[in-house]
Amino acid sequence: MNEEIKSYTISLYTENNIGLLNRVSAIFQRRHINIESLTTSQSEIDDVFRFVIVVNITEAQAAKIVRQFEKQVEVIRAYYHTDEQTIYTESCMFKIKSALLFEEPQIQNIIKDSNSRIVTVNKEFFVLEKSGRRHEIESLRRDLNVFGIMQFVRAGRIAVTKDEMRVTDMLMAFNNHNN
Amino acid sequence: MNTQTENKTQEVASKTMRISGSEAVVRSLIAEGVDILYGYPGGAIMPVYDELFKFQDQIHHVLTRHEQGAAHAAQGYARISGKVGVAMATSGPGATNLVTGIADAQIDSTPLVCITGQVFSHLLGSDAFQETDIVGISTPVTKWNCQVTKAADIPKALAKAFYIAKSGRPGPVLVDITKDAQVGELDFEYEPCKGVRSYIPVPKTNPADVQAAADLINAAKKPMIVWGQGVILGKAEEELKAVIEKAGIPSAWTILGASAIPTSHPLNIGMVGMHGNYAPNKLTNECDVLIAIGMRFDDRVTGKLDSYAKQAKVIHFDIDPAEVDKNVKTDVAVIGDSKDSLAQLLPLLEAKSHEAWLQEFKDLYAIEFEKVIKHDIHPVKEGLTMGEVLRQINEETKGQAAIVSDVGQHQMIACRYADFKVTKSNITSGGLGTMGFALPAAIGAKMGAPDREVVAIIGDGGYQMNIQELGTIFQTKVPVKIVVLNNEFLGMVRQWQQLFFDKRYASTEMTNPDFVTIAKGYHIDAKRVSKREELADAVKEMIASENSYFLEVCVEKEDNVFPMVPTGASVSDVRLS
Numbered sequence: 001m002n003e004e005i006k007s008y009t010i011s012l013y014t015e016n017n018i019g020l021l022n023r024v025s026a027i028f029q030r031r032h033i034n035i036e037s038l039t040t041s042q043s044e045i046d047d048v049f050r051f052v053i054v055v056n057i058t059e060a061q062a063a064k065i066v067r068q069f070e071k072q073v074e075v076i077r078a079y080y081h082t083d084e085q086t087i088y089t090e091s092c093m094f095k096i097k098s099a100l101l102f103e104e105p106q107i108q109n110i111i112k113d114s115n116s117r118i119v120t121v122n123k124e125f126f127v128l129e130k131s132g133r134r135h136e137i138e139s140l141r142r143d144l145n146v147f148g149i150m151q152f153v154r155a156g157r158i159a160v161t162k163d164e165m166r167v168t169d170m171l172m173a174f175n176n177h178n179n
Numbered sequence: 180m181n182t183q184t185e186n187k188t189q190e191v192a193s194k195t196m197r198i199s200g201s202e203a204v205v206r207s208l209i210a211e212g213v214d215i216l217y218g219y220p221g222g223a224i225m226p227v228y229d230e231l232f233k234f235q236d237q238i239h240h241v242l243t244r245h246e247q248g249a250a251h252a253a254q255g256y257a258r259i260s261g262k263v264g265v266a267m268a269t270s271g272p273g274a275t276n277l278v279t280g281i282a283d284a285q286i287d288s289t290p291l292v293c294i295t296g297q298v299f300s301h302l303l304g305s306d307a308f309q310e311t312d313i314v315g316i317s318t319p320v321t322k323w324n325c326q327v328t329k330a331a332d333i334p335k336a337l338a339k340a341f342y343i344a345k346s347g348r349p350g351p352v353l354v355d356i357t358k359d360a361q362v363g364e365l366d367f368e369y370e371p372c373k374g375v376r377s378y379i380p381v382p383k384t385n386p387a388d389v390q391a392a393a394d395l396i397n398a399a400k401k402p403m404i405v406w407g408q409g410v411i412l413g414k415a416e417e418e419l420k421a422v423i424e425k426a427g428i429p430s431a432w433t434i435l436g437a438s439a440i441p442t443s444h445p446l447n448i449g450m451v452g453m454h455g456n457y458a459p460n461k462l463t464n465e466c467d468v469l470i471a472i473g474m475r476f477d478d479r480v481t482g483k484l485d486s487y488a489k490q491a492k493v494i495h496f497d498i499d500p501a502e503v504d505k506n507v508k509t510d511v512a513v514i515g516d517s518k519d520s521l522a523q524l525l526p527l528l529e530a531k532s533h534e535a536w537l538q539e540f541k542d543l544y545a546i547e548f549e550k551v552i553k554h555d556i557h558p559v560k561e562g563l564t565m566g567e568v569l570r571q572i573n574e575e576t577k578g579q580a581a582i583v584s585d586v587g588q589h590q591m592i593a594c595r596y597a598d599f600k601v602t603k604s605n606i607t608s609g610g611l612g613t614m615g616f617a618l619p620a621a622i623g624a625k626m627g628a629p630d631r632e633v634v635a636i637i638g639d640g641g642y643q644m645n646i647q648e649l650g651t652i653f654q655t656k657v658p659v660k661i662v663v664l665n666n667e668f669l670g671m672v673r674q675w676q677q678l679f680f681d682k683r684y685a686s687t688e689m690t691n692p693d694f695v696t697i698a699k700g701y702h703i704d705a706k707r708v709s710k711r712e713e714l715a716d717a718v719k720e721m722i723a724s725e726n727s728y729f730l731e732v733c734v735e736k737e738d739n740v741f742p743m744v745p746t747g748a749s750v751s752d753v754r755l756s
């Protein structure tokens with residue numbers, strides 16, 4: 001297997017369990033793997049949650065770690081994918097002084113060119129939201145930094161895979177088996 | 180159970196009744212068939228103890244002298260009986276004292292249900308008296324755990340706990356129950372758990388994989404099997420024996436696999452690993468097909484991975500997909516229950532014998548016998564050896580005893596020289612190497628198999644780690660036999676200091692108390708021997724005793740255990756001296 005360190009997106013379909021995040025992070029921690037980003041949300045299936053975790057590891061590590069996840073009782077399925085195998089995005093928000101909108105007309109161009117969106121404006125500040133690839137977000141942050149950013153926050157990657165996940169099939173099979 | 184009584188139990192169990200959470204705990208245990216548990220009371224678990232008091236004709240609680248003792252006793256019980264061991268403790272320190280036993284059970288795949296009391300749920304997170312986040316603490320060392328804060332959730336949580344602990348690859352689970360859940364009420368109805376949708380305990384063996392394994396084995400000139408505890412946990416001893424005998428494969432075992440096949444079986448070539456036998460360690464690097472069955476390629480087994488069986492095709496039978504390719508890259512993986520997989524394998528194998536190959540093991544054994552074994556079990560020097568004590572025990576028990584060993588030199592000697600004839604006879608802390616394991620585990624083992632002779636073999640160091648459990652032996656009168664091999668050193672560490680730290684014996688020499696007097700203080704029959712002439716009679720007297728018995732054997736202070744694969748060395752660089 002390839003020994004090259006790459007960015008892998010690990011997707012977990014899980015039961016909603018309070019302790020699970022602890023188990024998930026312990027698996028990374030024990031192996032000294034840094035979590036680049038972690039997002040949890042409802043999945044396409046009612047009562048099933050989805051973790052999207054980005055880590056920089058080798059494929060051999062990814063394969064092993066996915067098996068460790070599947071071993072956890074409350075993990076339904078675990079997968080790993082390369083960036084090419086997923087459609088992914090990140091989003092972020094900027095809080096910026098409203099006065100700058102008028103004092104620095106350039107900002108308006110930056111907003112337009114970056115395909116970002118103004119969420120709210122009031123007398124003191126306005127909030128800008130942008131989603132896209134990391135490098136786009138980074139370049140927007142650099143551009144705006146020149147004028148001063150009051151707050152910046154970026155959310156973890158969310159990703160869907162190009163191939164099918166087949167989790168529903170698995171849950172159906174369980175239900176049929178137990179009825 | 181016949182169907183009539185079965186229906187009746189179901190009827191009783193499914194009749195709803197309004198009871199307290201703590202009564203539900205006890206009734207759930209009884210419904211799971213638990214008749215014994217080990218524990219220690221305290222504030223946050225007192226309501227459950229009150230119910231245990233009321234149900235004492237149906238379920239027996241053994242008061243150990245420390246919660247660690249309770250966990251290890253439950254482990255000993257589970258290991259010998261194949262049933263789930265149950266340990267109970269209060270919140271805070273009671274719960275944290277269980278943790279070593281839980282970690283031990285996790286790494287050695289022992290089914291354990293631990294029940295801990297917890298502070299009232301409204302106090303959670305407030306640093307209340309004896310509040311500790313035991314669910315958080317135990318997460319990395321449990322197969323599953325949960326906290327229950329409502330009485331109504333107790334039966335379901337316990338049903339799930341038992342199901343998860345014993346199914347698939349077994350392991351410890353912990354259920355933390357807040358005090359309000361214990362005192363609250365519920366409509367009790369117990370339904371055993373039959374499945375958890377996110378959990379596949381036993382993956383189905385894929386016949387194509389079995390065929391691929393059979394093809395490799397049939398074509399092999401120098402096949403070698405290394406089996407582990409997966410054979411015992413999967414109750415696959417007979418299937419393994421049939422496979423070994425039909426295909427004529429020399430077969431070795433890991434420390435936890437010991438006793439699945441009798442020691443004296445002609446194809447049993449001994450133990451692998453750091454202090455395993457010379458032949459199987461050396462020839463691991465000469466076999467052409469290595470068949471691993473229910474073992475996990477622990478580093479104490481493989482030595483340096485880069486030079487472990489590199490010449491061989493590797494077949495790995497295991498129930499846990501996470502073990503495949505974890506440490507050693509496999510050519511064929513057969514994932515599934517060991518009993519089922521081996522039963523499928525058997526008819527596909529060609530009947531063979533590998534006489535010349537087997538002879539290579541015998542030749543190396545002869546070398547090991549001359550250089551090591553002879554001196555260990557038939558010593559001529561003055562001081563007593565651990566090995567000759569084992570030989571005496573073998574003779575007296577005719578190999579029928581379950582040997583419960585602690586951790587250190589005596590453990591390696593016990594596993595190397597015990598003459599196992601019956602499966603589930605080697606109870607030891609393999610993966611975690613927990614000193615202090617043996618005394619409480621022996622108590623649990625004897626209670627789990629009252630008809631078996633249970634002999635604990637313990638070092639003078641490890642004995643003092645849970646020596647308080649003599650109190651449990653005294654109180655319960657459980658007739659375990661305790662042998663302390665006293666070398667007045669933390670022997671295994673001293674051996675490393677001698678070999679790798681120029682004999683700088685930093686904090687390994689021990690000034691010990693009078694162990695015989697201590698045992699007698701607990702009214703346990705006790706004897707000390709330090710001369711060879713006294714040994715045979717002393718062992719005879721101990722085994723003949725109907726009661727618990729303590730035997731201290733003063734052995735040579737600075738003996739070493741060989742063979743040895745030094746840390747980081749290849750298995751084929753195993754040393755004989």
Ligand SMILES: Cc1ncc(C[n+]2csc(CCOP(=O)(O)OP(=O)(O)O)c2C)c(N)n1
Pocket residue numbers: 585586587588589590612613614615637638639640641642664666668669670671672
């Ligand atoms: C709880 C624990 N602490 C420390 C160790 C490290 N250790 C491994 S073997 C050993 C020495 C054991 O000495 P003793 O019990 O006297 O047995 P011997 O080796 O002399 O037979 C030690 C300290 C351990 N395994 N477990």
